[in-house]
Amino acid sequence: MKVRKNIAISENGFIFNPLTGDSFSVNETGVFILQKLKEEESEATILQNLMDEYELDAHTAEKDLNDFLSMLQNYQLTTNE
Amino acid sequence: MKPNYESPIIKKLNAGMMNKFGSRTEYIPVKYIDNVAVADLMDQYGSPLFVISEKTIRQNYQKAVKAFKMRYPKVQFAWSYKTNYLDAVCQVFHQEGSWAEVVSGFEYQKALRNGVPGNLIIFNGPDKSKEDLILAIKNRSLIHIDHFDELYMLIDILEDMEETKARVAIRVNMDTGIYPQWDRFGFNYENGQAWNAIMRIIAQEKLQFEGLHCHIGTYMLTANAYAVAAQKMCELALSYSNTTGENIKYIDMGGGFCSVNTLKGSYLQGADIIPTFDDYAEAITSTILQSGFRPDTLPLLILETGRALIDEAGYLLGTVLATKRLADGRRATIVDTGVNIMFTSFWYNHRVSPAQDFSQHAEDTVLYGPLCMNIDSLRESITLPILKKGDRIVIQDVGAYNMTQWMQFITLRPNVVMIDTTGKVHLIRKQETIDSIVNYEIVPEHLK
Numbered sequence: 383m384k385v386r387k388n389i390a391i392s393e394n395g396f397i398f399n400p401l402t403g404d405s406f407s408v409n410e411t412g413v414f415i416l417q418k419l420k421e422e423e424s425e426a427t428i429l430q431n432l433m434d435e436y437e438l439d440a441h442t443a444e445k446d447l448n449d450f451l452s453m454l455q456n457y458q459l460t461t462n463e
Numbered sequence: 464m465k466p467n468y469e470s471p472i473i474k475k476l477n478a479g480m481m482n483k484f485g486s487r488t489e490y491i492p493v494k495y496i497d498n499v500a501v502a503d504l505m506d507q508y509g510s511p512l513f514v515i516s517e518k519t520i521r522q523n524y525q526k527a528v529k530a531f532k533m534r535y536p537k538v539q540f541a542w543s544y545k546t547n548y549l550d551a552v553c554q555v556f557h558q559e560g561s562w563a564e565v566v567s568g569f570e571y572q573k574a575l576r577n578g579v580p581g582n583l584i585i586f587n588g589p590d591k592s593k594e595d596l597i598l599a600i601k602n603r604s605l606i607h608i609d610h611f612d613e614l615y616m617l618i619d620i621l622e623d624m625e626e627t628k629a630r631v632a633i634r635v636n637m638d639t640g641i642y643p644q645w646d647r648f649g650f651n652y653e654n655g656q657a658w659n660a661i662m663r664i665i666a667q668e669k670l671q672f673e674g675l676h677c678h679i680g681t682y683m684l685t686a687n688a689y690a691v692a693a694q695k696m697c698e699l700a701l702s703y704s705n706t707t708g709e710n711i712k713y714i715d716m717g718g719g720f721c722s723v724n725t726l727k728g729s730y731l732q733g734a735d736i737i738p739t740f741d742d743y744a745e746a747i748t749s750t751i752l753q754s755g756f757r758p759d760t761l762p763l764l765i766l767e768t769g770r771a772l773i774d775e776a777g778y779l780l781g782t783v784l785a786t787k788r789l790a791d792g793r794r795a796t797i798v799d800t801g802v803n804i805m806f807t808s809f810w811y812n813h814r815v816s817p818a819q820d821f822s823q824h825a826e827d828t829v830l831y832g833p834l835c836m837n838i839d840s841l842r843e844s845i846t847l848p849i850l851k852k853g854d855r856i857v858i859q860d861v862g863a864y865n866m867t868q869w870m871q872f873i874t875l876r877p878n879v880v881m882i883d884t885t886g887k888v889h890l891i892r893k894q895e896t897i898d899s900i901v902n903y904e905i906v907p908e909h910l911k
């Protein structure tokens with residue numbers, strides 16, 4: 383899963399999709415994940431990155447990451463190529 | 464040290480669709496109730512847990528009494544048992560000077576057990592059995608007659624009771640300009656039924672006619688409806704004096720004042736639009752004072768205020784069981800406080816707050832209870848900080864009607880504690896166990 387190319391992500395969590403004109407806000411953990419996605423990391427790597435970065439158990443990390451990715455997809459911010 | 468973790472969230476920003484009153488932070492964390500830590504309460508008494516603040520009951524009661532007593536010389540409150548009849552709660556009201564207002568034989572028994580003298584019990588409602596009435600007559604309680612069948616039953620009963628009189632009043636219903644009109648209880652004012660009932664009562668030697676009662680509705684958003692009602696009650700009372708030369712002893716205006724809750728479907732927050740005790744008191748007392756009673760014949764003013772006195776004193780503490788995504792992407796949060804113990808969630812959008820600190824990020828969520836039933840939905844849409852399994856919530860203003868209308872459905876009813884005015888916590892109703900339920904069941908021999 384990748385973030386669409388033209389999507390702008392600011393450091394403080396503001397996201398703008400020029401295609402649809404929609405804007406979004408994400409929290410710090412969200413920014414962290416989006417940056418990894420931009421760097422084209424795999425889901426497994428992001429999962430590991432999350433656990434390295436935060437005090438976090440594997441189940442919560444997996445559940446939260448899945449949920450977040452599904453919301454990105456829902457808002458059409460990602461592609462599956 | 465690693466930074467604190469918070470679940471990732473993304474929220475769509477809807478420019479131009481902001482609430483014109485500004486967004487309200489519904490979610491200030493509630494970590495303490497009367498200086499007692501919510502976490503400690505839940506650790507000790509479990510989840511869910513009802514908590515009642517004795518201090519808040521007393522403060523609200525005193526505020527209400529003051530609003531009326533500073534405007535009118537003779538005022539008496541009678542605690543509406545059905546609103547919350549846990550004994551400990553009733554006793555706080557009785558200690559403050561409240562009489563009891565009951566609407567069934569069961570509630571009547573409860574009031575007696577609580578030590579309320581029979582002559583300070585008001586017996587309302589359409590369902591009074593023959594046994595109930597005999598007891599009420601003997602105890603000199605105030606019997607508020609609801610319909611002609613009850614009136615004739617009373618007359619019959621008194622025929623067999625020598626030398627005994629019953630103290631009675633009638634319940635009056637009327638048009639106060641509000642819709643829907645409550646006309647199913649009592650005798651109608653406009654069509655002359657109420658006057659007719661009074662005439663029949665005074666023709667009976669064994670019926671002592673003492674007062675007039677009305678209860679024009681509940682959660683009355685306009686104080687003026689009470690002015691209209693009080694005017695009609697006074698007209699009846701004065702006609703009665705003119706006709707008989709006797710004075711009416713009391714006018715009972717019932718309950719119905721709003722609590723701070725927000726009704727479902729209301730755009731404005733309850734606390735911003737509801738009349739105050741002073742507004743209601745002004746509407747009622749100024750009407751009575753100007754209606755033409757001589758100062759020495761002013762009737763006692765009785766109030767049966769329920770929800771406005773107790774809602775704010777009640778809290779329900781609960782725990783997040785799970786969070787999930789619905790098919791359309793909305794978040795759903797499942798908590799252990801269902802509609803089984805929160806009957807009032809059918810009427811109100813209750814205030815829900817987290818019981819712990821959280822970050823500034825929030826998300827709209829549906830709030831579901833724990834029951835495996837579609838009806839178990841507490842809030843269709845509420846903005847809450849990100850909650851995760853195990854987090855705790857505090858639901859506010861649930862003191863009225865929940866601890867009486869709760870149902871034993873799918874799960875058991877939880878503990879109820881009261882925090883006294885010194886901050887000490889008392890268990891006032893034990894959580895049910897499976898025995899509380901099965902002890903009442905009987906399995907026929909052939910099915911064992």
Ligand SMILES: Cc1ncc(COP(=O)(O)O)c(C=O)c1O
Nearest residue numbers: 543678681718719767768769770
């Ligand atoms: C006769 C009577 N009195 C008092 C009350 C208390 O009403 P509230 O809780 O709205 O003040 C009720 C409630 O329905 C009632 O029926």
